Amino acid sequence: MADFTAGRAAYLQIADEFKRKIRDGELAPGDKLPSEAQLMTDHGVSRTVARQAISRLREDGYAISHQGKGSFAALPGEGASAKRSPEFEQITEYLSEVRRDVRRLAERMDQLEELVRQQAEGQ
Numbered sequence: 001m002a003d004f005t006a007g008r009a010a011y012l013q014i015a016d017e018f019k020r021k022i023r024d025g026e027l028a029p030g031d032k033l034p035s036e037a038q039l040m041t042d043h044g045v046s047r048t049v050a051r052q053a054i055s056r057l058r059e060d061g062y063a064i065s066h067q068g069k070g071s072f073a074a075l076p077g078e079g080a081s082a083k084r085s086p087e088f089e090q091i092t093e094y095l096s097e098v099r100r101d102v103r104r105l106a107e108r109m110d111q112l113e114e115l116v117r118q119q120a121e122g123q
Helices: 010-023 036-043 047-059 079-083 086-122
Strands: 063-066 070-073
Touching (some): 010 036
Antiparallel strands (some): 063 070
């Protein structure tokens, strides 16, 4: 189980835990991953954190999601993604980087808004 006191975002810790399990063979490609609700229960996190963890697994190629069926373990570079063109892979990687940058900016904006709020309350 992830140690949420380690200073790293909870969703990243959960995603890393599942990546390790997939790489180590504890979860085989095609195995069903826990639902958002199950992640919430197992890890004591919000739905947003559970959703972000699953999203990160998909972005990094460790999960494939099917509407109404759930998410399933995958290994990066296997399955359908192995048949994609190099250009497609470059675009996909670029979009993953953009998503991460936007997420970081949103987190920074939240921090700045909190700081402004605290300063306004202090005056």
